[in-house]
Amino acid sequence: MSALLPVEEAQARLLALRAPLGRETVALADAHGRYLAADVLAERDQPAAPLSAMDGYAIRFDDLPGPWTVTGEVAAGSAPDRAVGAGEAQRIFTGAVVPPGADTVIVQEDVAREGDRLTLTGDGPDSRGRHIRARAADFAAGDALLAAGSRLTPGAIATAAMSGAGALSVAIRPRVAILTTGDELVAPGRAPGPGQIPDSNGVMLAAMLAGEAAAPVQPRHIRDDRATLAKILKELARSHDVIVTVGGASVGDHDHVRGALGDAGGRLDFWRIAMKPGKPLIAGTLGDAILLGLPGNPSSAFVTATLFLLPLVRHLAGARAPLPPVQRAPLAAPLDAGGTRRDYLRARVERGVLTPLVGQESGRTLPLAAANALLIRDIGAPARDAGDAADYIAIA
Template identity: 75%
Template structure:
């Protein structure tokens, strides 16, 4: 279908419209979900010395099977005050520094201790180095622990804190305005006049962005009025890094986003994508803000937000890999061939197999409620039998 932009090209052009935001330094308590702006390098070895991994006794492996003279103890948080010599054992606790001379730990369940002498009663450590955490076993000073652009999970924050850092440089949170258009839309829960429908897109998009490092501004709603829309776009562009319009991006008499963007002094970069649902997607700039125009049907808005809005937010926040990950799984049922647009079918992944849901019309919301994957049927793809593998994207 001529004139339609491939999805990958559109994604690349969207992300090229603006560079990631400048970084800021914040405490660990604020870091979860943010993206590192620099490589996180270890400032220390972890552990900084060989440690015991068990409660027991530090011994020389060559002295097995004992007995040993007990010469003291090593507890976590302090260095042992002497070394372990021939025929000696030192009481040691999990996390304590291994004393010089020792090269194995015999666990306390394998010995008898009369206060002065230690006798082996079990199998013993079995090998030199058993139950010992070697110095720098986790990481060594200077090692890159987290490359720039890494999303900070609780586990990644633990590693960064253990590295010796006191705070982290992360990408700033983009300010995102959600703007719906259309005379027919009414805030959810309000009484409806004939021809009106509840606005499902605002709460849906806000929910999609809830797990992202973004500051979301909503609700903003404009009736089908080009002049008012242009004025609001100007105002929002002064206070936001991205503006997401929903609806009004097609070619109908009441679709005013393209015209309003131009009236407001903005520039359109691309319009219309070779995908279904979501063909009328539009992107451009107004001032320093990126404008992303999503279609108004709920499934179209959801699919295009998954492929474009979430990557844009992650890119602005400093993500190294902002695009969704594509997986593969076998089909539960046969799938028809593709045509001139790439399809993103709402699907269910269950027991490792994909099933496209009934009712792929872009105006339906129930397939969205049941879906946990977008099944990808590429342009011109041949029909597939059940059991053939297909690409998909995980969705919440």
């Protein structure tokens, strides 16, 4: 346990501790942000019939340039009651079914109507099928529309609804407990006493999880007491899939997470990662629950949560690709060479250019508020000049 684990190895070991949690069926209204447990196949053609894309008149293209006799009207939501014959037109509205015989829609701005007589006043349609949405132009019955493991965005939910689905099979949301530790912490909004600071990590991690497919979580705080921590870990393991501790992960006299995990009957899987900030990360199991011990400095907690907690929650929630994607952008300024641990520098990407922020100390929160990226500087990476490409992870 003394060697520092590479980040990728630690991530792989963490996700291997438990498989996704199974599946349940939820209504579309409750599906946002969840991960599909099964592919979504279209139950119907969309559109199910040729539809008008514009307000105008349904005609036969061969009858151009007119004139025409208007013989009927078709509105969205109704079916045509007669076909369009030679020299005939039917008034039609956007989204209405094109009547049989018609193969083109002429927009209302290009015609003039007197009674039932319709004449061309503009250029008219330039091709057969103009302003008509063909049957199954979006998708056809049986088409695979959404893949298992994909996240249900508003657009994906709209597609599922249009496909004929009213409910979807999704992975079960993991239940996550957040436990901040430390005698120095007081609840946000309370006046700190001598040597105390506000507990920023609990609310930060709860906010990070609020955008994920996890059950709602309310952070708790306990003092630095090993026996109390072991008792609470045991209780939480019976009702949660993931227990996140914050603080107490290092080697100080008041760092009790590893000891309390063992006291509660848990198993340590790994400890200490070759990264900065966030080296003293802990991962283990307690019954069916996974314990993830994050360091207590705010930037360390944020970076490790981005790289480990959020991917773990996504994995348990059924995500096909739970790890944050790595992107590239040119540097706005020179960057020093890398050291013995991989650096995750708080940075900003603006107009496609990546700038590391001033103030990379792990206890500072102001750079977190300004950052929208984590700039990755690998172990032993050479110094880079402005304009050189660098890897980064986008953050909210």
